[in-house]
């Protein structure tokens with residue numbers, strides 16, 4: 001909050017298409033604090049065009065690395081950031097701090113230590129495994145040097161009833177104006193459940209994919225997947241959603257490419273219209289059930305969690321096992337001929353990630369580029385939930401400081 005606590009000045013770093021902007025908008029509104037997004041920063045010209053198109057504001061174009069501490073010091077109360085995840089992704093090379101794509105974040109870690117007026121709240125999103133990285137250690141060291149209190153979460157939209165898994169790491173660092181280590185001891189905690197926040201009920205049941213799909217439009221037929229993809233991958237278990245499906249895998253940056261392996265695909269008819277349920281003739285493969293049987297075995301990195309949490313964060317396949325299928329396409333089979341598979345449309349992906357319907361791409365951005373940008377973005381409902389929690393804490397802290405000073 002600014003000096004008089006009346007306006008939240010926000011920096012959005014690695015801003016992409018502005019998912020964090022939308023999340024803070026929602027959270028600030030719920031907490032009742034006006035905010036101003038002072039500046040966004042990104043090196044990607046296409047992402048910046050999309051940002052300008054939707055927010056009427058041009059992010060600062062370029063790398064973060066050449067920027068000096070003076071360009072940040074005292075200029076924002078909140079830093080939101082989702083730095084590149086490739087240095088930490090499982091299945092990637094995991095070069096961590098040695099990966100050039102980690103340089104922007106590491107530069108910010110150095111800057112944080114130099115600031116005379118650090119932000120009151122710093123929020124960071126990244127992939128799971130980031131918390132085990134050297135970059136994470138550098139971030140924690142920087143935050144400790146400025147006496148932040150740190151809370152960390154590993155959570156997923158399916159815990160909010162959204163039929164999609166996107167298990168991600170989140171860091172909430174809050175700094176008291178009182179700089180003594182006793183006041184802000186820099187305690188780190190790690191939670192695997194959504195914190196409770198006022199006015200946001202966590203639904204008991206999972207939603208359905210059908211709540212997010214488009215049912216008409218010529219463009220849907222353009223999303224049909226070539227049958228050769230399936231003939232070439234006869235034994236691969238695709239994540240095939242129908243309208244009735246209760247969970248899908250993560251949409252990644254390579255969605256729409258990688259032969260349907262970069263996220264879920266949708267069961268549909270020849271026009272690309274989604275089918276409500278799996279036809280009985282469709283071959284289902286029984287995927288393995290839960291990896292643990294007893295509640296005592298439900299541990300994530302040593303922390304005992306509920307079986308439900310374990311399913312959302314670790315055994316995500318159990319959320320809806322019906323969806324994993326080998327797709328057998330036989331052109332001779334009349335039934336198979338009526339059943340097709342397509343990619344989710346960019347609009348459907350945006351909906352799953354919680355973007356508003358009015359969010360749009362400029363005409364020059366291709367479908368493939370849209371997939372890449374949305375796959376790189378964030379789950380707005382998850383981040384809005386966590387930011388509401390964080391802003392509420394900041395306000396309590398400020399009230400305490402006000403009382404202490406009066």
Ligand SMILES: C[S@@+](CC[C@H](N)C(=O)[O-])C[C@H]1O[C@@H](n2cnc3c(N)ncnc32)[C@H](O)[C@@H]1O
Nearest residue numbers: 014015016017019042043044063064082104377
């Ligand atoms: C994970 S994406 C962020 C997604 C964003 N939160 C959204 O909602 O779209 C990371 C972004 O950081 C940008 N980026 C990567 N390295 C950068 C650097 N060193 N300086 C500035 N931007 C960088 C990329 O262009 C990309 O848009």
